Amino acid sequence: MLGPELFIVGQRSEQFSSIVAGAADYLRGAWEQELTGVAFEVGAMPAAADPDEVPRWWTSKLERRIVLFRVPIERLSRMHRNDPEHRQMLIESMVFRATAEYVGRDPWDLDKDGRYL
Template sequence: MRRRASTPPRVRPSRHGRHGREDRSPVVRPPLPAQETREERFDFVVGTAAEFLRSAWPELRDVRFEVAAMPPASDEDGIPRWTVSTEERRIVLYRLPIERLGSLHREDELHRRMAIEGCVFRAAAQYLDRDPWDLGPERFRFL
């Protein structure tokens, strides 16, 4: 059968399945997006540890806990994991050194979280000029 000149050419639908057939799904489903990134998990752990410390220590209520990727420069002790500024009432935790340079004896989510919380506690202890174990002894009783 011949097409007339006035008949427009057949346009393929924008959604088609295998072999050009309509109304068929693709063979493989698209992958699911990640629920959260490492940055979001790190921020969440720092935030929850900071809230615990603020509720337990009134001296920390006005202190800002911030997260940065890397420190501006290394010092004589190596790459710092955090910076404490009592004049600015600020604690900055550096995500990449904490995540990548820390040594975990078991590579799982719980131990990663404990390592991050440990850095938050040590940074807050440095800010308060106290021992980190003094900040939350009840938190570590059953570990």
């Protein structure tokens, strides 16, 4: 009754969370002072999204949180190639962009050793 596609969706969300966690760990190590105590979270969709501009992330310095919205990132972002490597690069770039917004820097400045960008 449930079908195999539900397993794939669950697996995809786990992979998304894993990629976010990996990029967040890297950023915490590289920008320890700026990101101490900051929670990186994955949300499905923003609460009251404007249909014309669906946010990919939300940040709050007051709450010390960075939330990446999985559905808009996966469904609304354009990739020139849809394969696992490009999906990973897309997700990582969103983590960097959200973190850059949080710390007030350019995303390219965050990748100190050239590992990601």
